[in-house]
Amino acid sequence: MAVIVDYDAGNLRSVQRACTEVGLAATISDDPKAIRHADRIIFPGVGAAGSAMQSIRKSGVDVALEHAFRSGVPILGICLGLQISLEFSEENDQTTLGFLPGKVCRFQLSNRDLKIPHMGWNEIEVQRWHPLLEGINDGDEFYFVHSFFPEPENPTTIFASAQHEREFCCAAGLDNFFGTQFHPEKSGRVGLGLLDRFRNWDGRIAE
Amino acid sequence: MLSKRVIACLDVRDGKLAKSIRFVDTKDIGDPIEKAREYYLDGLDELVFYDITASSEARSIMLNVVESVAEQIFNPFSVGGGIRSVRDATDLRMAGAEKINVNSAAVLRPELISECAAAIGSQNVVLSMDVRRVGKTAEVPSGYEIVINGGRRPMGMDALAWAKQGETLGAGELVVNSIDADGTRDGYEIALTRSVAERVRIPVIASGGAGTPGHLHEVLTTGKADAALIASMVHYGEYTVSEVKTSLHELGVKVRMSW
Numbered sequence: 001m002a003v004i005v006d007y008d009a010g011n012l013r014s015v016q017r018a019c020t021e022v023g024l025a026a027t028i029s030d031d032p033k034a035i036r037h038a039d040r041i042i043f044p045g046v047g048a049a050g051s052a053m054q055s056i057r058k059s060g061v062d063v064a065l066e067h068a069f070r071s072g073v074p075i076l077g078i079c080l081g082l083q084i085s086l087e088f089s090e091e092n093d094q095t096t097l098g099f100l101p102g103k104v105c106r107f108q109l110s111n112r113d114l115k116i117p118h119m120g121w122n123e124i125e126v127q128r129w130h131p132l133l134e135g136i137n138d139g140d141e142f143y144f145v146h147s148f149f150p151e152p153e154n155p156t157t158i159f160a161s162a163q164h165e166r167e168f169c170c171a172a173g174l175d176n177f178f179g180t181q182f183h184p185e186k187s188g189r190v191g192l193g194l195l196d197r198f199r200n201w202d203g204r205i206a207e
Numbered sequence: 208m209l210s211k212r213v214i215a216c217l218d219v220r221d222g223k224l225a226k227s228i229r230f231v232d233t234k235d236i237g238d239p240i241e242k243a244r245e246y247y248l249d250g251l252d253e254l255v256f257y258d259i260t261a262s263s264e265a266r267s268i269m270l271n272v273v274e275s276v277a278e279q280i281f282n283p284f285s286v287g288g289g290i291r292s293v294r295d296a297t298d299l300r301m302a303g304a305e306k307i308n309v310n311s312a313a314v315l316r317p318e319l320i321s322e323c324a325a326a327i328g329s330q331n332v333v334l335s336m337d338v339r340r341v342g343k344t345a346e347v348p349s350g351y352e353i354v355i356n357g358g359r360r361p362m363g364m365d366a367l368a369w370a371k372q373g374e375t376l377g378a379g380e381l382v383v384n385s386i387d388a389d390g391t392r393d394g395y396e397i398a399l400t401r402s403v404a405e406r407v408r409i410p411v412i413a414s415g416g417a418g419t420p421g422h423l424h425e426v427l428t429t430g431k432a433d434a435a436l437i438a439s440m441v442h443y444g445e446y447t448v449s450e451v452k453t454s455l456h457e458l459g460v461k462v463r464m465s466w
Contacts, residue, residue, distance in 0.1 A: 013303060018281050047328065113431075115408055117330050117379070120433070121210045121252055121463045141210060141463040143283055145330050163208055186283050186305065188247070188466050 002026040003038035018185035032064035045080020050092030082179025102152035142182035176203030212434035258288030277303025311355035324377030334378035384414035392418025395426040404431035420454030
């Protein structure tokens with residue numbers, strides 16, 4: 001059974017519905033025990049890095065996620081779920097989980113016509129082959145809503161990028177963890193495709 | 208670079224799709240869930256459901272519509288109409304709406320915007336403004352006045368000042384709906400849209416008056432809008448969503464072309 005990790009009482013039903021649509025049975029839970037026993041994990045995100053980390057630590061979800069990561073369980077981080085999987089976030093100057101070396105930065109834009117949050121559909125460019133990005137074509141667009149972006153330390157952990165004045169990483173991964181800054185559950189057919197590939201992913205990147 | 212969004216607005220009354228002309232003469236034109244699904248599969252970027260049900264008992268009907276839509280549409284969608292409290296907003300969010308639109312109640316009690324932003328995040332709070340062209344006065348120096356209650360009640364408030372205030376209070380997006388243009392299919396109110404877009408740093412969605420893809424092109428370029436709302440032009444089958452998007456693409460507007 002897949003578990004969608006809940007924290008901060010977020011609205012995660014859109015993620016769950018999209019999983020159902022691709023045939024991935026997933027329960028929503030904030031129980032560390034359920035997370036430890038999950039055979040795959042979706043780690044979405046709502047709210048800000050500070051309050052998210054606070055509730056994750058309080059509930060013990062951080063330890064359960066760490067355990068799952070070390071055990072090779074496939075994990076998909078979405079938006080804030082990806083961001084707090086890095087080591088540090090400029091949002092609330094928060095130390096975060098640190099599965100993925102690197103940090104999260106705030107957009108600093110000079111062009112007044114561009115807006116923060118970066119919200120809407122944007123095309124992504126695949127930088128490196130990954131089983132979860134299989135079949136995504138240049139020009140395919142995904143739905144984004146965010147003011148901060150991930151900046152992984154090691155370029156080999158960056159799998160896709162997008163442009164918002166500057167180029168930024170929008171998909172990163174290490175071993176059995178993969179995260180997207182965009183929302184596959186809100187990105188129509190191409191997003192459902194990614195979730196469908198996650199349903200069958202064994203947690204390995206090897207081609 | 209972000210694509211310009213094409214958003215379809217579905218007015219829902221008692222669970223059925225309706226469309227008004229200049230805010231009156233509404234008539235039923237079908238099943239909102241079926242329409243939403245059709246547009247989603249045809250490349251629509253986002254949906255807005257506007258609950259124009261008069262009675263509050265019918266609220267639960269709207270929640271059911273939202274639930275059904277959320278099961279079938281994997282794109283962002285927002286819901287507006289009659290939202291007066293954080294509770295209304297969170298109910299709709301729990302039913303599956305991504306964003307909520309506040310309108311009249313926020314004009315009467317502006318704190319509603321900041322309360323909703325605190326509860327569900329600024330990015331999920333859309334301030335929808337209904338605007339009518341009037342003579343320039345001391346109260347309304349831009350000549351664009353805010354009206355509420357479906358266009359029936361002028362408020363003596365300047366639309367540009369309200370847009371700015373809404374942004375300050377925490378709205379994540381603005382819908383600028385021209386009552387003069389609503390349902391006419393003669394084109395958007397370009398000057399109004401542009402004036403608002405130049406005053407705020409949040410995305411602006413132009414609404415009211417779309418009749419041809421050329422109208423969308425104009426408001427997304429000259430009007431500086433980030434997104435354009437359409438209704439009649441697709442509801443009655445004159446254009447399909449994909450035709451509208453293909454035309455925009457051919458006119459050089461960056462829109463999402465693969466779905």
